[in-house]
Amino acid sequence: MYKQQVIRRIFLCFLPGLLYPFSLLAQHAVEVAAKADTSSIRLGEQIKLQLTATISAAQFKDANFKVVFPVLPDSLDHFEVISRTGLDTASNAGQKVLHQTFTLTSFDSGHWEIPPMRFEVFAGASTAHDSALTLPIGIDVNTVAVDTTKAFKPIKAVQSVPWNIWDYWLYIVIGVVVILLAIGLWWYFRKRPKKEPVIKTPTVTPYELAMHELQSLKEEKLWQQGDIKQYYTRLTDILRTYFEHQFGIAALEQTSEELLRNIKPVTKLNQQRDKLRSLLAIADLAKFAKMQPTADEHEGCMRQAEEILEWTKPKIEPVNETVNEKPSV
Structure with a gap:
């Protein structure tokens, strides 16, 4: 009986130490997410992938606290990164939401998944960093539906666009201005009085x-x-x-x-x-x-x-x- 009491007291003494790392993780918990604006595209169409990280206002003001967003290469599995925005910050119910948007496309038909995104969380210089992962996102890449029951339509001939003078109004204005300028210069140089050559007569022989x-x-x-x-x-x-x-x-x-x-x-x-x-x-x-x-x-x-x-x-x-x-x- 006495031994059991001693073991229980020792366990109670070490319990706060065992729970301290978990309390730190809870204190520095970051909510991350990856969302796509659509789950189905056709070949060559674009997807807007938005990565967000939600932190508290206190963490945002802490100079030692830092969240590092994942760095996406130009090419993922079955996906190509077309563009990416900078990191923006927004406020939401007393929290700070960090977000970044990527534009993706795919030219491989099938069902593909955007892999989980890893966020690195640094709570301070003396504390080891933690990682947070998002869930994978499934995307269906479809081909263009072709009705094989219908006959192929013949290729249409090149159609000429009807000529319209107003399509060339800028060139016409520039041409008129150049012609008027040339006429004005010709008229000026023609009517300009010619300077008679000054003949210097020697005053002393x-x-x-x-x-x-x-x-x-x-x-x-x-x-x-x-x-x-x-x-x-x-x-x-x-x-x-x-x-x-x-x-x-x-x-x-x-x-x-x-x-x-x-x-x-x-x-x-x-x-x-x-x-x-x-x-x-x-x-x-x-x-x-x-x-x-x-x-x-x-x-x-x-x-x-x-x-x-x-x-x-x-x-x-x-x-x-x-x-x-x-x-x-």
């Missing part, structure tokens, strides 16, 4: 410009200040620029000998060849051989440059003015 620069060179008095090289460089550059503008000779890119050879076709300039040769010889010696010409040579080179310009300047032809005389009576 090459001769006048060269004489002005020679006068400026005189006033600067470079050789009087000892800048012999700069004096002859400026003097020859003025003449070479004049030859380019007046006679079309590339004088700035040519040596002295090349310049003297190329002035032969120019009659007026060739007549001054000896003066130009003397001037270029003294200038080359002063610029490159560091020769120091005398004051008379400096003034002589300037005088020769002026004589070359005066000799070769273009003549201004007089304008013949016709005077209308009245006939004598």
Whole structure:
């Protein structure tokens, strides 16, 4: 008798511990379900499969509590997954309902079952997760009924659809707009006043410009200040620029000998060849051989440059003015 009392007391002591896991399962119980919108389809028709998990509001607010929905592959047994939605949440009588919808189809005729879906339930980091399964769903996939007692109907010929202008109204509007735009552009460019080319008349002749620069060179008095090289460089550059503008000779890119050879076709300039040769010889010696010409040579080179310009300047032809005389009576 005493032993029985001891065993009963020990059993009562361990009973709460044995029942604690079951109380946790009851506390974290999740109601899951899988429902299809139809149980019978024809080949190629679609099925809406909705998976739901119902939990309490306290479980929904618990950050450690989590329900993982099953991941369906693109192909199940006899079924193909066409699309799937995201996970949505709705409220129902103080509970939270998590749901996800899949669109399935099948091309195999017969009676097939959508397999049970496994939901994973995590009650917390320190508690092992639990699983919840849904029931399988039976689906009948039927073929198209064919009445074999009736004769086969002949294939109908292709029927032409009657032409209707309003079926092409958009293309007509676009065509009209393009035509009007083309006509408007043609009219605009035709009537637009043509811009007359602006002919720039030189206000200063090459001769006048060269004489002005020679006068400026005189006033600067470079050789009087000892800048012999700069004096002859400026003097020859003025003449070479004049030859380019007046006679079309590339004088700035040519040596002295090349310049003297190329002035032969120019009659007026060739007549001054000896003066130009003397001037270029003294200038080359002063610029490159560091020769120091005398004051008379400096003034002589300037005088020769002026004589070359005066000799070769273009003549201004007089304008013949016709005077209308009245006939004598």
